[in-house]
Amino acid sequence: MFPILVVLCIALASSQVDAYTLQQRQQGDLFALECLTETGVNPASIALLKIGDFTANEKRAKCFVRCFFQKEGFMNADGELLPESIVEALSNDFEREKLEKVVSSCQVKSEDACDSAFLMYECLYKNRENL
Structure with missing residues (x-):
C-alpha cells in the first residue's frame, strides 16, 4: 500500500507495485476520486x-x-497520523524493520491535519529508496 502513500500513495502510484491486488488498486482509485471531489483539488496538482x-x-x-x-486508515478523524496502521498496511510489500524506521522518522505533528498528512507523504516519498 505504499503506492497508496506514494498516490498518494495508490491513486498516484499503485501501478508501480505488483503485490497489490486489482481490488486494492480499484479501492485506492475510488478513494482518490472521492477525495478529488471532496477537496476540489486540481488533478494536475495530484499528478505532480x-x-x-x-x-x-x-x-x-x-x-x-x-x-x-x-x-486508507493512515490518519484518524481527529487528524492524528496512525503510524502503526501505515506500517501494517505496507508491511507485506516492504521489510517491516526498514518500514518502521522510515515511518518513525517521518512522523510529524502540525496543528493542521492537511499539513501533517502532506508532510508525512512527502517524507515517505523522499525516503522510499530506504525501503
Missing part, C-alpha cells in the same frame, strides 16, 4: 505529487492527502 514534485503544495492538495490518508 505522483512524480515527487512537491511544489503542488497548496491547501487543496494537502487536504487531498489528508482525505486519502483518512480513507
